[in-house]
Structure formats: C-alpha cells, structure tokens
Amino acid sequence: MQKTRAQLINEQYNKSQSNFITLQQRLNDALNFAPDYQNLLTSMVSEFRRRHHYWGKYQDIKLCQSIPAKMSEILIDTTMQRSVDLRHVLNILQFFRPTMVMAIQVYQLPDGRYVAWDGQHTAIALYIILTKVFGERMADAMVPVVVYSTDQKLEIRRNFILLNGDAKAPLDFIDIYKQQLYGVKVDGADDPSWIDTATKNDYFAAAGLFATDKKFGDEDEPGAFTLLADTLMSKSLKTRKHPEVTRMFAEYWSYLNQQRPTDAKEARQLYEFFNLCYEQKIKVDQNYLLDFVAFTKGYFDADFSPNGPFWDKVGIAYENWFKKVNPETYAEFGMRGFTKEMRCGIPFLLAQLKKSTKLKLPKYTANNGFTPAKGDLW
Secondary structure, three states: OOOOHHHHHHHHHHOOOOOEEEHHHHHHHHHHHOOOHHHHHHHHHHHHHHHOOOOOOHHHOOOOOOEEEEHHHEEEEOOOOOOOOHHHHHHHHHOOOHHHOOOEEEEEOOOOOEEEEEOHHHHHHHHHHHHHHOOOOHHHOEEEEEEOOOOOHHHHHHHHHHHOOOOOOOOOHHHHHHHHHHHHHOOOOOOHHHHHHHHHHHHHHHHOOEEOOHHHOOOOOOOEEOOOEOOOEOOOHHHOOOHHHHHHHHHHHHHHOOOOOOOHHHHHHHHHHHHHHHHOOOOOOHHHHHHHHHHHHHHHOOOOOOOOHHHHHHHHHHHHHHHHHOHHHHHHHOOOOOOOOHHHHHHHHHHHHHHHOOOOOOOOOOOOOOOOOHHHOO
16 A cells, blocks of 8 residues: 555654665655656756856866865765755755855764765755766765764754754754654654654654645645644744644544645644643543534534635624624724634634534633624524
C-alpha cells in the first residue's frame, strides 16, 4: 500500500542517527517532493546563462577566499538542515553575485568529508551552477567552507536556530518545528519546548496529520496542516497551547475521516474551542469527540473554510445581531466588525452546540459582545 504524505513526512522524524546525503541527492529529493519546480529551475538555468554570459566555466566565478573543499565532499545531514526551500534556491540564482556567497559552515567527519550545518541553499545553488549551467563534475569543483571544531549535533542545532536571523532567509515556524523534532528524536534533547513540539507531532502522526508550509508545495495533500502559529507553535513556551489541545484536535481529525488538507480557519476555530475546553477542565474524551464530529458533519459537513456554510450562517446571525444592537450605525454604514475569526465564530459554535447537543460546553464572552439569536441558528 502506498504511504500517505503524512506518513512519509512523519517518518522522517523517527531516525535515531544522522542521515548524510550528497548535494545532488538533496536537490533530487527536493524536486521529487515538489516537481512543479523542475520547469522553473530549467528556466532559471537558461536565464542564468544569459545574464552571466561572461562566465565560461565554474572557476571563472571568484568566490570568497576561505578553506577550499571539494564540492563532492560536502554532505547534508537531513536531520539537521531545514527542508530545501526551492523558491529560496531560485532567488539565489536569480540575484546571484559572487560577493553574496558566504562560506558554508561545516564540521569534518573522521573520513575527511564535510557536513554542512549552515549554508545548504548556497551549496545547492553552487551545485546547480556547476552541473546544470556549466555541465562540470563535482569532483573538479571547490567551494569555500568554514570548519568548526565540533561534531556535537545538539550544540550545532541550537546554534543553527539562533544564528538564522535577518541576514539570511529567516527560520519560519515550520523550520523551527522540524529542528526541535529532530533534536528530540535524533539528539535526545530535553528542552521543554522541544519535547512539547515532539509530543504534539506524535499526536499528529497518529491521526494522519503532518505539519508543513506552502513553500514545500504539499499543502494540498490529505492531512496537511499549515497554520502553525498559535496552534502548534508560538514565540515562547509560556504562550503555547498545551499538547492536550493538539491531542483533542488530532483525535477529532481522525474521527472525521475526510481525505483532505486541514483549512486554516478550521484549525483556528477548533484549536480555540478545544483550548477553552482544556482551560475550563472539560473532559474531551472519545465519546465527546464522536458526538462533536457528528455535530459538525451533520450541520455543515465539518466545513470551516472561509466560503463554507458555517461562515455563511455565522455571517447572517452576526448581521441580524449587529442590526439590532446598532440600528443607527447599520442604517448609515451597514454591518461593521464581522470577521471570520474567534470572536464571531466561537459564540455561534457554542450557541449551536448548546441547541443541538448535550455536550458540556466552555464559557466564552466575545470582546465584541456578539450573541446569536436563537432564531438565527440551524
């Protein structure tokens, strides 16, 4: 049986040791994951030749002076580096200048080969220039590297997160998420925030979900979850939602049994709802979730997408409420303040649940005062 995208993604984190691959393999894997970029890359290679016609071979490009290393000896640790962002590689090629190339940060293996722990996208861009623009062999090419006298991966991983700031393509939540996962699974990290991330991903993996980003080109795959901010991740552990909230969402998703990606509005509303349940100590077990799934499927096919029936109904209820409490404003300007976010969605969801189920529900007062009328519910 062919594995799902969620299974393939989540299996990456189950490694107990490093996985070293060449630049060629790293690029091939990235293109296999996002084949739409193949034609874009071909076009960019042609454009690169046109723009830089004065370079006849790779050695004509005068890179920064550092310790030279053979390109064929540069390895990528797939458990250390972020997933390849092909858009970033194309941007490097589009705006390429020798003076923008920084030395690749590496540490050395006992056999003499180098493991790049920062500068992966630079190395891949140089590999593309070497092989696809000039048609030369890796064995004959040198790249500038800075060698660090350590092979302590957990230390390097922490440095990688800390050092990727404004001077480079900054780490997105998904990049930090993956690094923390690998840190726990591969390096045995015991940082509380990293363990928090790994626990949440275990819930995701069990439910057929996987965290991703649009830059990877797999956001339309079944189980894809792209809204990491204020759901799985936040800037500090103190403001993160508890892993129990992810457990509720993941189990809800598994009982839903719909072969599609999650919707951002769906993730936001349900994480906020389940977070209210967690904070108010409402027991959300299998029976609770099965009843909840029956409710969302039965009333709006569990469709929280922006143009779906849930928000259509919320919009009608909100407009009628606004018209009643702000008649003068409504008469002059029409409806104001409606948004497909928590302050409008949660009051309606709770009111409909109260009418249609026997579930124990959390208390919530919207900051806009929105309270749907009974006649505006299903």
